[in-house]
Amino acid sequence: MSSAFDNAEPNPTHRAANDATRTNTPHAPVDTAYLFEVLPDAYLILDARNIVLHANARYRAMTGRTLAEVVGKSVYDINQDGSAAQRQARAEWLDATLRDLAPGEERLSSLIRYDMSTHGKFVEHYWQVRASRVEASAAGDALLLLQVMDVTKEVAEGEENRRERAKLRSQARLRQVLVEEANAELRQNQAQLAEVLSFARVGAWELDLATGYMVCTDQCKANMGLQPSDVLDQGRLFSELIQADDRERVRAAIDASVAARAHFEVEYRVTWADGSVHWLMSRGAGRHLGDGSAQTLIGFTIDITARKTSELRSQAFAAEQQRAREQSDRAVRAMDHFVAAVSHELRSPLHAILWWTTLLQRAKDMAHVERATEVIERNTNQLARMVDDLLDSGAIATGKLSVELRALDLAALASSVVEDIRVGAESKGLIVRAEALTPVLVMADQNRMRQVMWNLMTNAVKFTERGTVELVVATDGAHAVVTVRDTGTGIEEAALHRIFERFEQARGEGTGRTAGLGLGLWMVRNLVQVHRGTVTAHSDGPGKGALFRVELPLAGPDDLRRAALQDDGQR
The missing domain is CATH 3.30.565.10 (Histidine kinase-like ATPase, C-terminal domain)
Structure with a gap:
């Protein structure tokens, strides 16, 4: 089965033509084929026989492979860097993930260790893949979308922070969006890639800075709690959807991006029609005219509610742990004071009793008897009161203090x-x-x-x-x-x-x-x-x-x- 992705690289002539078209047509559809190529996560597209049809730029950068090294080959045969045992485990791992994957089904693999060769040295790596099977055409041809995730960093940080329990697990960060025009061959796959983006839950959008009108994919609208038929513009986004506390921050991020001609990344909350609050992350960059003025912004949006909920929960847990540590430190300091106090308070009456007892034994002077008796009795009573206090405090601390009302x-x-x-x-x-x-x-x-x-x-x-x-x-x-x-x-x-x-x-x-x-x-x-x-x-x-x-x-x-x-x- 042939594909327009095979060994395709962006065509400069096409890029210029596309740029001209998009410049004069602010309401043109989002180029989803291009967006697939520059997705910050690594993706492979396989046919029904698990042959690689295309690998996006992130995948090629992550694995150090070119299109020629992976396209046209079975996914089981590429990246054969690991040991024989690791290669066998990888094959079984892929088989368990891809076997009997139904159309529309999404499956997340288990974690696997598979080392990669870097500059002649094998480096320990851990991987996961998310597989989704989609219908590529009305004829029923099925394609397999494979998101490849290098989770080595997450595994390492998880091991390092396991005892602390208060630190957040690293989340895979979306990498920068490369705003480039796709070539004519990739444009033929816009409908297919729109479906792929939907499975990846990535919503694409383009904002006309002059009119405020936004062109959004259905997934982008779904992320904002809208229906596919709803009309979205900049005014509605900032006055109705984005929560009031986040609006100025989002505006500032966009304005700074346009002024610096750089991409922006911002997290904010939107309120759906049912009243629920969701966290979104948007990332994009401006497209500029020949005179340097920005005409449109293009980017994507992802729902990060689950990650933010985990983040906030972890922060609350960390704060509670900090309070517990501070309380423990206060208890330790208090115990130090207590030990010093007990040592001092017990020593004084004991010394007085011992001194007067010794005096009576040595002097045998009856004139000292009355004075010694008073001192010994007073200090003995003082010791008795301290012992009683200690016993009562122990009963109180253990909940064993009894009262008779x-x-x-x-x-x-x-x-x-x-x-x-x-x-x-x-x-x-x-x-x-x-x-x-x-x-x-x-x-x-x-x-x-x-x-x-x-x-x-x-x-x-x-x-x-x-x-x-x-x-x-x-x-x-x-x-x-x-x-x-x-x-x-x-x-x-x-x-x-x-x-x-x-x-x-x-x-x-x-x-x-x-x-x-x-x-x-x-x-x-x-x-x-x-x-x-x-x-x-x-x-x-x-x-x-x-x-x-x-x-x-x-x-x-x-x-x-x-x-x-x-x-x-x-x-």
């Missing part, structure tokens, strides 16, 4: 906590106020709520050098409110969002680390959440004190009845 008067509990703290606070010269304690009932674990108030009050005393520390219990609608206010060092606004994190301290930036494990406020937040409450912090800045507010649901009649029944059952 009973009807609890927060005012009575607050009064008890204040009395326990008052001596230590007043020894620092602080004024402790707890006049506004309104009796309110909540369902809470008494020990855990004592821990909440104790941590908030001791935290306020710790970071207040002079002034007052105030505890208030009140109601606000259906909630009980516990407020702890101090006139201490305050908290910088940037630190307010993280003071309830584990191993952080409520202090102004630059004030240095204060004694403690950095667990108090973290435990307060978790204990309050267990009681279905909330805790917030506020400060006007360094040196202006701080306010902590705890809200808990008030105990309702049903809660009190259940608590009474539970108490009766236990008795």
Whole structure:
């Protein structure tokens, strides 16, 4: 079966004639034969016996073959560079891809490794082909369109980035469109190549810059969500189809291309009649008159929605991975601070206990007994509190913290906590106020709520050098409110969002680390959440004190009845 493609190269005389024709006929049909020759992807056209009828420029450049080396030969016999085993595998691979391919069917092959000879050296290559069978004429002659894809780069990048998972797989990029006139022999195959372009989902177009009228293939209109009978011009494209956010960018790309007499490539979104949004990529170049002015633009359009969706999904995944890494880094830094704090906080009371114990053993002076007993008891209690905090933090972190809810008067509990703290606070010269304690009932674990108030009050005393520390219990609608206010060092606004994190301290930036494990406020937040409450912090800045507010649901009649029944059952 003969073909007008065989060993054909562009004819300069024909090119000139075609250029003149297209110059004087702005509404001429798109030269699809020419577009096949300059498609950025590699294509072969085979007859029914798998004989190569034509190979486009991209295929010849990719394989280093001339038309004479491939045209007229079986696709099984060309490019015999690989080893014997690779040649056998290639034949089986082609056979699996081409066997029983029905008219109109499109089939994508599996991946295969087939090495190529470059400058006398074999270079590792990976390939895929997409095969489509089309009817070439009314007589039923069938042609096979074979898109050949060198995916070596994609395979290499996939291997390199497999562990990262956050990087995008390389996509085959369409190469530059060479705007040249096709010769007379290729023009005879316009109808056939229009069908080929449809299978490749490439839409061709030509825009008259003077009138704004566009000549488009059916596939080009389909890519834009239009019917073949729809009329398309530049005004409709920019006012109706291209999304508003992308219009200026597309116009700028076209204007820059015309001014620089260079091709353009731009990606943009179009909205179909059904409201769905699709991503398109257009690439083209201008055709200029003898005086240098541009008369028309010619190019092609491809629907890249699937690729852009994957791209955006990968970008979102990469951003999430980055956030996870940052969170992990913060956790590592926090753990470093925690280890340093624990080492310091445990060492101080242990040294005091050890020193006074040694003094008693050596001096045997009864005058030191009372003083040593006080010091040892105080430091032992401090160690016990730290151990309790560590145990509680572990229970909270693992979700094993248990609470026993009973009807609890927060005012009575607050009064008890204040009395326990008052001596230590007043020894620092602080004024402790707890006049506004309104009796309110909540369902809470008494020990855990004592821990909440104790941590908030001791935290306020710790970071207040002079002034007052105030505890208030009140109601606000259906909630009980516990407020702890101090006139201490305050908290910088940037630190307010993280003071309830584990191993952080409520202090102004630059004030240095204060004694403690950095667990108090973290435990307060978790204990309050267990009681279905909330805790917030506020400060006007360094040196202006701080306010902590705890809200808990008030105990309702049903809660009190259940608590009474539970108490009766236990008795």
